[in-house]
Amino acid sequence: QAQLVESGGGSVQAGGSLRLSCALSGVVATTNCMAWFRQTPGKEREGVAFFSDIGDGDNTYADSVKGRFTISQDAAKNTLYLQMNTLKPEDTAIYYCAGARAVPRSWCLGTPSAAGFNYWGQGTQVTVSS
Numbered sequence: 001q002a003q004l005v006e007s008g009g010g011s012v013q014a015g016g017s018l019r020l021s022c023a024l025s026g027v028v029a030t031t032n033c034m035a036w037f038r039q040t041p042g043k044e045r046e047g048v049a050f051f052s053d054i055g056d057g058d059n060t061y062a063d064s065v066k067g068r069f070t071i072s073q074d075a076a077k078n079t080l081y082l083q084m085n086t087l088k089p090e091d092t093a094i095y096y097c098a099g100a101r102a103v104p105r106s107w108c109l110g111t112p113s114a115a116g117f118n119y120w121g122q123g124t125q126v127t128v129s130s
Contacts, residue, residue, distance in 0.1 A: 058109060060109045
């Protein structure tokens with residue numbers, strides 16, 4: 001059974017940085033797409049960054065975070081990261097780590113919706129004040 005545990009959320013002023021971590025255990029061998037989503041009250045869960053573990057690995061981002069957020073993976077530690085720089089108040093949300101098993105690389109990098117992911121972390125709050 002897969003388990004994802006996020007950490008690293010918190011409060012920061014606009015322009016600041018945070019790094020989120022997501023530790024994966026369980027179905028590590030078959031998980032080949034990892035992502036970070038975020039959600040605010042009354043809105044759907046939004047994908048912000050996606051990492052495909054197929055081949056040399058590749059990633060893609062939502063337009064709203066391009067150039068500011070970086071997704072990366074430490075395979076040896078089975079940990080996914082999200083480095084968030086130049087944070088804005090509109091980045092305030094609960095951030096979730098998600099994993100998908102045995103999916104095509106093209107699907108993973110096509111910014112898929114939350115419905116396509118098999119398992120989720122519990123979420124971590126990020127609050128950016130102006």
